[in-house]
Amino acid sequence: MNASPNPIEISFELAASRCEDLTPLVYRRLFDEHPETQTLFRQEGRELVTGSMLALAIEAILDFAGQRRGHFRLIACEVASHDGYGTPRQLFITFFAIIRDTMRDLLGDQWSTEMARAWDQLLVEIDAFVGTAA
Template identity: 60%
Template sequence: MTNPIQRSFELAAERCENLTPRVYRRLFREHPEAEAIFRSEGSDLVKGSMLALTIDAILDFAGERSGNFRLIECEVSSHDAYGTPRELFVASFGVIANALRGVLGADWSAEIENAWQELLQKIEGIVAASEA
């Protein structure tokens, strides 16, 4: 059976060909400081690639944990090196959830909401643990 996180992405894929513009519009609206982090040249390719890798890591973290989920922990350090505040790094996962919620509308169930809230708390824990 599909887990609720995976199901949220599946439902969104049926309704939205490309989440990238939705996610980054929301990110820049909710966190305007994030826009300055992205270079202007080739930015769309970078955004799409980053989102694809993030989605793979999220799906693995919420599912099998075959290894891709470790990217989350690795990227904390990488984003530190770029000067990305950890709060923004963590918030970006919530932005993805909110973008999915917007696409799913009434199909965003309590089960999906609870799964995402649990996942976001775990990601926040990973980021906090990497500070130690």
């Protein structure tokens, strides 16, 4: 594993070493904390959709927290798309916090103060970015 100075990237690298697939953990937490979201997903093929959504979200997070080469723009596109589905913007932002919280719990004592600060800042910036994308 190449050491990255970016705490967001480090958190994903550590999570990948502990868990092959974050999808079930993230969506279990989402559905537990926001049961109303279950109806937003079709039953048939749900695993494909949730896995794809999480992969795209992670790619956007890593770009947003890193060099911002363009993948982060997917966030604004998905906000607009989810508006069309009737998903409240705040719930869309909550999804990123669900990812953070899932990783924090997964990493346990490997979750550092730097990671916590970086994720908190990232969520503030994504919230602001989504607000400007309106």
